[in-house]
Amino acid sequence: MGMGHSPVPAAELATAATSALFRDHHGELVRLALLMVGDLPTAEDVVQDVYASMHARWARLAVPDSALPYVRAAVLNACRSALRRRGMMRRADMLHRASADQRPLASAEHEVIMSEERRQVLAALSRLPRRRREVLVLRYYLGLSEAEIAEVLRISPGTVKSTAARGLAALARDLGEDT
Amino acid sequence: MSRTEERLRDALHAKAGTVRDDRLRPLAGPHSGRGWERRGWERRGWLAPLAAAVAVTLVAVLAIALTGSQGSGTSSGPVDPSRQVGAHEPPFFTEFDAGQLQVRSTATGKLTGYAPLSSALRKQQFWGITAAPDGRTFYAVWAPWQRTAALVRPSVYSFQVTASGMVTPLRLVARGPASGASPAGALDMAVSPDGSELALAAHTTHAYWSDTDTIIVFDLRTGVYHLWDGGLRRWIGTEGLNIWDLSWSGPGMLDFVTSWCANYEWLYCGAGTAQVRTLDVGSGGGSLRASTVLVDLGRFPDMVGAVADQQGHLAIMQATGKNSRGDMAPLVTIDQVDAASGTVLRVLYQHKFPLNPNLFGPMLGDPSGQYLMIWAPTGVSGWLRDGTLHRLPANPPYPRAYGFAW
Numbered sequence: 270m271g272m273g274h275s276p277v278p279a280a281e282l283a284t285a286a287t288s289a290l291f292r293d294h295h296g297e298l299v300r301l302a303l304l305m306v307g308d309l310p311t312a313e314d315v316v317q318d319v320y321a322s323m324h325a326r327w328a329r330l331a332v333p334d335s336a337l338p339y340v341r342a343a344v345l346n347a348c349r350s351a352l353r354r355r356g357m358m359r360r361a362d363m364l365h366r367a368s369a370d371q372r373p374l375a376s377a378e379h380e381v382i383m384s385e386e387r388r389q390v391l392a393a394l395s396r397l398p399r400r401r402r403e404v405l406v407l408r409y410y411l412g413l414s415e416a417e418i419a420e421v422l423r424i425s426p427g428t429v430k431s432t433a434a435r436g437l438a439a440l441a442r443d444l445g446e447d448t
Numbered sequence: 449m450s451r452t453e454e455r456l457r458d459a460l461h462a463k464a465g466t467v468r469d470d471r472l473r474p475l476a477g478p479h480s481g482r483g484w485e486r487r488g489w490e491r492r493g494w495l496a497p498l499a500a501a502v503a504v505t506l507v508a509v510l511a512i513a514l515t516g517s518q519g520s521g522t523s524s525g526p527v528d529p530s531r532q533v534g535a536h537e538p539p540f541f542t543e544f545d546a547g548q549l550q551v552r553s554t555a556t557g558k559l560t561g562y563a564p565l566s567s568a569l570r571k572q573q574f575w576g577i578t579a580a581p582d583g584r585t586f587y588a589v590w591a592p593w594q595r596t597a598a599l600v601r602p603s604v605y606s607f608q609v610t611a612s613g614m615v616t617p618l619r620l621v622a623r624g625p626a627s628g629a630s631p632a633g634a635l636d637m638a639v640s641p642d643g644s645e646l647a648l649a650a651h652t653t654h655a656y657w658s659d660t661d662t663i664i665v666f667d668l669r670t671g672v673y674h675l676w677d678g679g680l681r682r683w684i685g686t687e688g689l690n691i692w693d694l695s696w697s698g699p700g701m702l703d704f705v706t707s708w709c710a711n712y713e714w715l716y717c718g719a720g721t722a723q724v725r726t727l728d729v730g731s732g733g734g735s736l737r738a739s740t741v742l743v744d745l746g747r748f749p750d751m752v753g754a755v756a757d758q759q760g761h762l763a764i765m766q767a768t769g770k771n772s773r774g775d776m777a778p779l780v781t782i783d784q785v786d787a788a789s790g791t792v793l794r795v796l797y798q799h800k801f802p803l804n805p806n807l808f809g810p811m812l813g814d815p816s817g818q819y820l821m822i823w824a825p826t827g828v829s830g831w832l833r834d835g836t837l838h839r840l841p842a843n844p845p846y847p848r849a850y851g852f853a854w
Contacts, residue, residue, distance in 0.1 A: 291475055299472055300464035309466075313473050320475050390459035409453065410460040441452040 290336055291320050297411070298344050304406045305348035307395070315347045341411075342421045345403055393443040400424075401436030408433055470547070470571055537831060538583040538814045540609055541821070541840070544574055544851025549588060551615050554831065554854060557841030561615035563588070563607045569618070575602060577853040578637035578646070581815040584609045586853060587621065587639060587646050587668070601625065604646060604666055622671035624648075624664055638694040638702075639815055641758065644668055647702050647729070649691035661689045661736065663704070665729045676727065679735030680706065692722070695756040695817050700730035703742065703787070705754040705762070720749045724762065724787055743790045748783075757817030762787045763796060765811045765822070782811070782820070782832070796820070797832055814854055823852050 302312035407418045415426045543550050549563040575589040591602040602624040608616045636649045650662040663676040693705040707722040722745035753765035762785040767778035782797040812821040820832040830839040
């Protein structure tokens with residue numbers, strides 16, 4: 270109503286938008302990274318790197334409409350890079366070893382939570398091809414739909430469906446279960 | 449769900465559950481002083497001048513855009529709080545940041561004080577906060593972190609800002625359901641006009657979707673609660689029922705604005721499905737199916753927020769528009785609507801922002817529903833009066849909408 274206004278600097282917009290998104294989803298993103306790379310320090314590094322990178326690019330990205338799927342995709346990409354850097358992509362027992370590596374630092378609570386049965390499941394998951402692993406984590410940890418997973422991984426919903434089915438079947442075989 | 453799926457889901461959530469939010473390293477940003485330069489800019493030093501140049505360019509572009517977008521009539525961008533807060537606007541607002549529940553002056557933004565949190569409470573999940581009609585009493589809710597859709601027990605605490613401006617310690621008022629529902633967070637809360645009851649819309653988790661399909665009403669004097677759970681769920685894609693706003697229309701009568709989400713959307717969902725429903729909460733609990741539709745809001749497909757007042761009006765916030773590049777540059781409009789007929793009575797506020805509409809919201813009302821506040825994670829959060837958005841002066845960006853109350 271005739272009052273003046275204060276233009277919002279672009280840098281402030283970028284900072285605010287990125288900060289809010291990451292603060293609200295920091296825990297979720299670290300957990301997602303943890304399930305992909307296996308250990309918490311690396312997971313935190315991955316999310317921090319994505320945050321730093323995205324912060325610098327946010328204004329140029331014009332604040333994408335689907336920011337959270339975009340950030341999830343960036344975290345998954347960074348996880349792949351981290352795994353490549355560490356030469357861990359071919360380590361069949363990635364998650365299992367990462368859990369074991371973390372054991373000396375883990376709490377008694379962590380030990381109770383991570384029962385042997387759960388370790389077996391995660392080890393079997395780690396033996397799956399990368400895409401199947403990502404699809405299953407997005408489906409059964411984040412609870413995303415096929416369409417949402419397709420958006421994050423930039424593949425078709427049909428590919429998501431078939432990849433999930435094959436991944437589950439392979440997991441069941443590895444765990445000695447009937448599908 | 450097959451046994452393999454059950455085991456996989458359990459193992460993933462157990463592994464993820466080993467991460468404690470309160471023990472995560474804080475993200476290092478440009479204003480945090482926590483090593484941003486060391487981790488980010490220094491390693492990719494060539495980016496710094498480039499980003500700076502981009503930022504300067506965008507500042508200029510956005511300044512022009514803002515000036516150009518200044519509309520006529522009721523349109524006004526956020527203004528700095530050069531004007532005093534009126535006699536009726538709530539004197540304080542709260543925000544939840546860095547694990548602190550902060551109380552600030554609406555007029556100056558200055559920190560009035562903290563509501564001190566115990567170490568036990570710091571380890572719990574903060575659900576939300578709301579103000580009582582006196583504007584000085586606040587009710588906040590925490591609950592233990594849950595690793596699965598297990599049963600949790602939210603706790604309601606209260607504190608006050610005294611006449612001398614002191615913030616009193618938190619006092620436990622009530623504990624919520626330990627069985628029956630599995631709420632995982634609150635999306636809106638409201639204290640009854642007489643200050644005796646607190647209504648809370650709780651978010652319930654399921655295996656593949658989520659609903660805000662539970663309303664808990666606490667008697668703040670006795671701690672007794674009643675639960676309204678389910679009854680309005682619909683399966684549409686991956687999301688379900690969402691309750692946007694709770695407000696008391698009279699003794700024992702609770703109105704709520706609800707919609708059904710069709711697909712995953714970042715902040716808002718259920719365009720075109722919104723309704724205002726009313727529920728007699730004096731009946732002692734049951735199904736949300738007991739509520740009745742007051743008005744259908746399908747004519748507001750771009751609704752991103754709604755607040756009901758106690759005079760039979762709704763304030764409905766919509767965000768629409770795209771710029772020439774196809775990016776969203778929303779025209780934000782807040783209409784006052786007759787809650788009985790859905791008729792637009794007048795435009796309370798309108799302005800075009802160079803922002804993605806998903807970045808707006810929620811719109812908050814004070815306990816009377818008459819005084820509105822808009823939250824945005826972009827430094828334009830503010831309160832509304834006479835068609836002008838008065839930018840909140842302190843500590844932008846306010847990081848968490850659910851820490852806001854006034």
